[in-house]
Amino acid sequence: MEGLGIDLKLLIAQIINFGLFFYVFKRFLAKPFVHYIDEEKQKELEREKSFQKAKKLEEEALKKEQEALTKVRKEAQEIIKEAKQIAEKLKEEVLAQAQEEVREIKKKAQKQVELEKEAVYADAKEKITKLSFFIVQNALREVLSDDLKKKITERILKNSSKQLKLS
Amino acid sequence: MKINPRLKEDLKKYLLRKQEEEQNKVMIRSAYKLSEEELKSITEFFPELKGKEIVEVTDDSLLAGVVIQQGSKVRDLSLKSQLMSLEQRINEIA
Numbered sequence: 084m085e086g087l088g089i090d091l092k093l094l095i096a097q098i099i100n101f102g103l104f105f106y107v108f109k110r111f112l113a114k115p116f117v118h119y120i121d122e123e124k125q126k127e128l129e130r131e132k133s134f135q136k137a138k139k140l141e142e143e144a145l146k147k148e149q150e151a152l153t154k155v156r157k158e159a160q161e162i163i164k165e166a167k168q169i170a171e172k173l174k175e176e177v178l179a180q181a182q183e184e185v186r187e188i189k190k191k192a193q194k195q196v197e198l199e200k201e202a203v204y205a206d207a208k209e210k211i212t213k214l215s216f217f218i219v220q221n222a223l224r225e226v227l228s229d230d231l232k233k234k235i236t237e238r239i240l241k242n243s244s245k246q247l248k249l250s
Numbered sequence: 251m252k253i254n255p256r257l258k259e260d261l262k263k264y265l266l267r268k269q270e271e272e273q274n275k276v277m278i279r280s281a282y283k284l285s286e287e288e289l290k291s292i293t294e295f296f297p298e299l300k301g302k303e304i305v306e307v308t309d310d311s312l313l314a315g316v317v318i319q320q321g322s323k324v325r326d327l328s329l330k331s332q333l334m335s336l337e338q339r340i341n342e343i344a
């Protein structure tokens with residue numbers, strides 16, 4: 084053994100040293116260390132679990148948000164569609180009303196024009212008649228001699244006395 | 251309003267007198283001066299004019315014929331009035 088360079092005493096001392104070290108390590112260091120490692124592992128697991136939970140919650144929240152958004156979008160589209168329909172209907176009603184009013188105005192205007200035409204015609208007729216008679220009167224004044232006047236007066240008196248006798 | 255009865259009576263008498271005077275007066279308007287014969291023929295055509303005071307007035311605008319006014323009663327026998335009634339009838343018809 085000495086020829087190989089191995090010192091037995093040293094070897095035994097090292098083995099004892101190692102044994103002591105091992106015992107001390109195992110008793111005072113390994114357990115707490117392993118305990119610590121286990122704790123850390125546990126903590127890590129729990130952290131992982133919480134993280135997963137939070138992730139799941141986040142996903143669920145996102146999903147709910149998406150669903151709510153979709154619902155709101157759908158409702159908004161519905162409202163817009165309804166509003167468009169109402170607006171279209173209103174537009175048609177207003178157009179129909181406006182057309183009706185235009186027809187009424189046209190009718191009234193035509194009636195007014197007719198009435199005015201009649202009034203103008205009546206006025207013109209009256210003026211023409213008045214003018215005609217005025218001309219006739221003036222002409223008669225110029226044309227009638229005293230003899231003619233006498234004859235006319237006589238004829239008028241005869242006619243009126245006949246009428247009186249009849250009545 | 252109470253009126254004095256005497257005053258009322260006098261007023262009544264006055265108005266009746268005035269009315270009688272008016273009734274007795276006859277105004278004949280003609281387009282030319284009427285002759286005596288023509289006036290006589292008028293009184294023959296309208297006997298109620300006999301014995302009344304006749305006032306003659308010449309009015310060229312009558313054209314021909316006469317207008318006899320006795321009080322408030324007026325007989326329009328003028329050519330002018332006949333033309334006017336013809337004018338009115340034409341206006342009504344046309």
